[in-house]
Amino acid sequence: xxxxxxxxxxxxxxxxxxxxxxxxxxxxxxxxxxxxxxxxxxxxxxxxxxxxxxxxxxxxxxxxxxxxxxxxxxxxxxxxxxxxxxxxxxxxxxxxxxxxxxxxxxxxxxxxxxxxxxxxxxxxxxxxxxxxxxxxxxxxxxxxxxxxxxxxxxxxxxxxxxxxxxxxxxxxxxxxxxxxxxxxxxxxxxxxxxxxxxxxxxxxxxxxxxxxxxxxxxxxxxxxxxxxxxxxxxxxxxxxxxxxxxxxxxxxxxxxxxxxxxxxxxxxxxxxxxxxxxxxxxxxxx
Ligand SMILES: NC(=O)c1ccc[n+]([C@@H]2O[C@H](COP(=O)([O-])OP(=O)(O)OC[C@H]3O[C@@H](n4cnc5c(N)ncnc54)[C@H](OP(=O)(O)O)[C@@H]3O)[C@@H](O)[C@H]2O)c1
Numbered sequence: 001x002x003x004x005x006x007x008x009x010x011x012x013x014x015x016x017x018x019x020x021x022x023x024x025x026x027x028x029x030x031x032x033x034x035x036x037x038x039x040x041x042x043x044x045x046x047x048x049x050x051x052x053x054x055x056x057x058x059x060x061x062x063x064x065x066x067x068x069x070x071x072x073x074x075x076x077x078x079x080x081x082x083x084x085x086x087x088x089x090x091x092x093x094x095x096x097x098x099x100x101x102x103x104x105x106x107x108x109x110x111x112x113x114x115x116x117x118x119x120x121x122x123x124x125x126x127x128x129x130x131x132x133x134x135x136x137x138x139x140x141x142x143x144x145x146x147x148x149x150x151x152x153x154x155x156x157x158x159x160x161x162x163x164x165x166x167x168x169x170x171x172x173x174x175x176x177x178x179x180x181x182x183x184x185x186x187x188x189x190x191x192x193x194x195x196x197x198x199x200x201x202x203x204x205x206x207x208x209x210x211x212x213x214x215x216x217x218x219x220x221x222x223x224x225x226x227x228x229x230x231x232x233x234x235x236x237x238x239x240x241x242x243x244x245x246x247x248x249x250x251x252x253x254x255x256x257x258x259x260x261x262x263x264x265x266x267x268x269x270x271x272x273x274x275x276x277x278x279x280x281x282x283x284x285x286x
Pocket of ligand 1: 015
């Protein structure tokens with residue numbers, strides 16, 4: 001029987017390539033997209049891949065209410081089409097943003113999209129994942145997390161906002177989340193993914209001229225989207241990765257993350273902070 005995967009950020013870059021590779025691996029895909037026209041274009045582009053279904057749910061991840069509504073809409077489709085069960089969740093959506101922006105809840109936008117929404121979507125998907133015999137969650141972190149610090153006086157990078165600092169800090173939180181999740185939630189394997197530098201439009205979307213120009217120049221040094229995504233499909237499906245729960249993986253290999261991510265007190269404190277930001281917890285999974 002086909003596995004079922006939910007993929008966020010499914011309309012461009014790494015997420016879109018994952019949609020293609022999953023369909024080709026006969027995995028049914030539900031993509032989360034914020035733009036219905038882009039979703040329709042992806043559906044059209046991949047319509048000749050046979051043997052697996054592609055559906056899209058339209059939703060945004062920029063604040064708590066929208067992320068929760070996106071998760072609930074995903075669950076409604078999962079219940080309707082796949083008996084309430086999925087096997088794989090790939091948290092791919094992410095942003096890098098010039099200038100300080102606060103969302104509806106008063107959280108910094110990069111922190112909200114890259115960290116809080118992953119906590120929300122993963123929590124809402126958990127009952128569906130728990131129905132699988134081999135559930136796996138992938139979270140796309142980044143090499144930049146090695147250069148980030150844990151600063152409890154500026155958790156959301158609000159003070160002295162800097163585009164790269166906000167981004168790398170959110171990617172550090174991805175690794176903390178993966179490691180803490182692996183300690184708290186038995187029976188669901190989770191992995192932090194370092195895709196390396198990849199040639200996508202990530203830094204061209206919410207950036208001013210200078211950041212845009214630098215990103216555009218730098219991205220040409222990156223790999224194409226199929227390089228990291230082939231490993232990601234392996235991580236989501238191959239038996240070898242069952243023993244790597246909570247690991248940080250680059251090119252399919254487990255490597256040490258930033259040593260600070262081994263600090264359990266930081267991880268617990270960030271988890272509690274995230275619970276308070278989202279109003280959600282992982283205490284009782286039904
Ligand atoms: N490219 C790299 O070198 C690199 C390196 C390390 C990590 N990463 C990570 O890889 C992930 C994918 O990035 P990418 O490089 O593939 O860039 P990308 O093509 O810009 O993909 C980002 C995806 O996230 C979606 N997204 C952004 N904000 C959203 C929101 N508020 N609500 C819902 N969806 C939203 C985008 O939707 P649209 O299609 O509508 O724009 C897009 O599909 C990100 O988490 C990024 O941090 C990338």
